[in-house]
Amino acid sequence: MRFCVLASGSKGNSTYVESGATRILIDAGLSGKEIERRLAAIQVDPASLSAIIVTHEHHDHICGVGVLSRRFQLPVLVNELTLAAGGKTLQKLARWQPVVTGETFSFQDLAIHPFSISHDAAEPVGFCLDDGKCSLGYCTDTGKVSHLMRHRLAGCHGLILESNHDPLMLKTGPYPEYLKQRVRSNIGHLPNHEAADFIDSLRHELLHHVVLAHISETNNHPDLVWAAMLAVMPGAANGQGEHLPLISLASQEQVGTVVSLAGGER
Numbered sequence: 001m002r003f004c005v006l007a008s009g010s011k012g013n014s015t016y017v018e019s020g021a022t023r024i025l026i027d028a029g030l031s032g033k034e035i036e037r038r039l040a041a042i043q044v045d046p047a048s049l050s051a052i053i054v055t056h057e058h059h060d061h062i063c064g065v066g067v068l069s070r071r072f073q074l075p076v077l078v079n080e081l082t083l084a085a086g087g088k089t090l091q092k093l094a095r096w097q098p099v100v101t102g103e104t105f106s107f108q109d110l111a112i113h114p115f116s117i118s119h120d121a122a123e124p125v126g127f128c129l130d131d132g133k134c135s136l137g138y139c140t141d142t143g144k145v146s147h148l149m150r151h152r153l154a155g156c157h158g159l160i161l162e163s164n165h166d167p168l169m170l171k172t173g174p175y176p177e178y179l180k181q182r183v184r185s186n187i188g189h190l191p192n193h194e195a196a197d198f199i200d201s202l203r204h205e206l207l208h209h210v211v212l213a214h215i216s217e218t219n220n221h222p223d224l225v226w227a228a229m230l231a232v233m234p235g236a237a238n239g240q241g242e243h244l245p246l247i248s249l250a251s252q253e254q255v256g257t258v259v260s261l262a263g264g265e266r
Contacts, residue, residue, distance in 0.1 A: 009252030
């Protein structure tokens with residue numbers, strides 16, 4: 001299995017995942033043209049995509065879904081409440097494949113499990129994607145770490161998890177108070193220290209790579225993300241340490257590294 005975070009942040013989110021002949025996007029929150037450009041940067045022809053799966057209906061996750069679905073005749077895999085909440089952006093799709101939160105479904109080479117997360121959307125989900133050899137966990141918008149998240153992400157070989165904000169930067173930053181309250185609430189976004197503690201609790205010898213995503217450009221800084229990670233996992237920057245995955249940071253403006261996951265017994 002290979003994956004690459006094409007973009008992550010409040011201006012747009014999309015991640016490419018490949019296993020065998022199956023090529024999917026998790027969310028498409030940039031323009032269709034920009035997603036095509038970023039796919040080309042990792043030498044992926046958008047015409048080779050198999051589907052788009054959607055986490056929730058916020059604009060920075062769906063704005064390019066309809067365009068790409070129509071242009072390349074892609075099925076969109078999304079739960080019914082999210083589809084309805086997406087309004088006009090999700091009304092015209094080449095094909096809709098309904099997804100039921102909590103129920104694993106098969107799509108080509110992948111078994112995909114959508115699980116509930118805590119975010120201010122109609123029916124937001126994270127995903128576990130498994131090809132029989134490797135598994136990838138994806139959770140970029142949640143205000144808290146739940147027992148369900150711990151259960152579903154515990155055995156993954158790769159993980160994409162948000163590390164959204166630094167609490168002090170959020171407190172003293174330019175956001176209006178209502179928006180600050182929304183971000184730090186249980187239906188908002190994870191702060192750096194909670195993301196770090198969660199990753200530390202998930203560590204096992206086959207967790208190879210963690211990408212930290214949805215890093216706020218206003219309320220966070222890469223140095224603060226690293227400080228939080230290194231406070232609980234010294235050596236995290238180079239993956240050196242007992243059962244310590246390699247950790248990297250996703251970007252809003254630049255395509256991330258293409259990560260290849262090795263399999264193994266879980």
